[in-house]
Amino acid sequence: MTELTHRTNTRAVKVGNLTIGGNNEVVVQSMTTTKTHDVEATVEEILRLEEAGCQIVRVACPEMKDAEAIPEIKKRISIPLVVDIHFDYKMALKAIEGGADKIRINPGNIGKRWKVEAVVEAAKANSVPIRIGVNAGSLEKHILEKYGYPTADGMVESALHHIQILEELDFHDIIVSLKASDVDLAVEAYEKGAQAINYPLHLGITESGTQFAGTVKSSAGLGTILHKGIGSTLRVSLSTDPVEEVKVGRELLKTFGLASNAATLIACPTCGRIEIDLISIANDVEEYISSIRAPIKVAVLGCAVNGPGEAREADIGIAGARGEGLLFRHGEIIRKVPEETMVDELKKEVDKLAEEYAAQ
Ligand code: SF4
Numbered sequence: 001m002t003e004l005t006h007r008t009n010t011r012a013v014k015v016g017n018l019t020i021g022g023n024n025e026v027v028v029q030s031m032t033t034t035k036t037h038d039v040e041a042t043v044e045e046i047l048r049l050e051e052a053g054c055q056i057v058r059v060a061c062p063e064m065k066d067a068e069a070i071p072e073i074k075k076r077i078s079i080p081l082v083v084d085i086h087f088d089y090k091m092a093l094k095a096i097e098g099g100a101d102k103i104r105i106n107p108g109n110i111g112k113r114w115k116v117e118a119v120v121e122a123a124k125a126n127s128v129p130i131r132i133g134v135n136a137g138s139l140e141k142h143i144l145e146k147y148g149y150p151t152a153d154g155m156v157e158s159a160l161h162h163i164q165i166l167e168e169l170d171f172h173d174i175i176v177s178l179k180a181s182d183v184d185l186a187v188e189a190y191e192k193g194a195q196a197i198n199y200p201l202h203l204g205i206t207e208s209g210t211q212f213a214g215t216v217k218s219s220a221g222l223g224t225i226l227h228k229g230i231g232s233t234l235r236v237s238l239s240t241d242p243v244e245e246v247k248v249g250r251e252l253l254k255t256f257g258l259a260s261n262a263a264t265l266i267a268c269p270t271c272g273r274i275e276i277d278l279i280s281i282a283n284d285v286e287e288y289i290s291s292i293r294a295p296i297k298v299a300v301l302g303c304a305v306n307g308p309g310e311a312r313e314a315d316i317g318i319a320g321a322r323g324e325g326l327l328f329r330h331g332e333i334i335r336k337v338p339e340e341t342m343v344d345e346l347k348k349e350v351d352k353l354a355e356e357y358a359a360q
Pocket of ligand 1: 269
């Protein structure tokens with residue numbers, strides 16, 4: 001049976017100034033590609049991610065000098081910072097001390113009990129949540145021996161094992177991911193995880209590939225999971241500039257009506273009835289609305305034959321007519337504008353709507 005309301009029922013976990021889970025909006029994350037100790041490059045990339053709409057950013061921490069760079073990075077960015085640590089409890093302590101808003105570490109992999117306790121105590125004292133990151137490609141030996149190969153049950157069992165370690169230490173600010181590169185496996189793992197775990201789930205399809213293939217694969221996988229009401233936060237993993245990950249993540253949330261802070265473009269595919277240079281106009285308008293932080297629907301249509309009526313759900317739109325554009329709102333034409341200025345007119349109307357929304 002599919003749990004349809006997991007997202008609305010999880011524990012709420014604070015990550016910096018955001019709350020994940022507990023019926024809060026799904027949050028888009030990304031991860032930097034720079035060497036974390038290269039503070040200039042890392043901050044530059046994080047600021048670009050912030051501008052694209054990234055709400056939480058994760059940095060890798062393979063060396064102590066990366067953990068030592070956290071305070072300086074924190075000073076120069078606005079969104080919560082997650083530090084990704086494998087095994088080394090000293091780096092986890094350094095990252096927490098340096099102001100990390102969350103750490104990603106699997107407690108079962110830290111080693112001796114006193115090391116786990118030291119990390120958990122520091123996380124508690126600083127209100128830093130821990131993400132348990134289960135990955136089908138790196139399941140523990142005892143799980144692989146039991147199941148033979150990575151399975152959804154094995155992934156959930158691994159997550160529960162790490163959760164139990166934290167709960168035994170009375171630690172509950174937990175977020176869990178169950179990532180796999182195989183879409184079917186990831187979907188099954190998140191479905192099973194949603195039934196067994198009441199902490200917020202962070203979604204991801206790992207190693208999904210290049211910008212084109214990875215976007216399709218991530219959208220198929222994450223879309224299926226989101227549609228089931230599962231997932232409080234997500235990262236799209238692409239082998240490209242991480243800004244693209246944020247764009248895809250935001251678009252995905254808009255597709256499911258899960259982003260109240262983003263505008264959506266409706267554009268016709270064009271056909272022989274086209275009256276304007278729709279493709280370049282659609283790209284121009286898409287770029288323009290990417291910085292609008294209001295749930296406005298904007299339509300761009302090639303002609304007026306079926307146009308405005310078909311895009312009735314649009315808050316504002318233009319349809320091409322011979323030598324001019326028809327500006328319409330909710331399917332009703334409001335005025336004619338010359339072709340040369342119609343895109344500017346549309347942008348002005350979008351700005352007006354965004355201001356109205358902000359004033360509400
Ligand atoms: Fe063709 Fe007009 Fe429909 Fe665009 S809106 S696909 S140009 S009929």
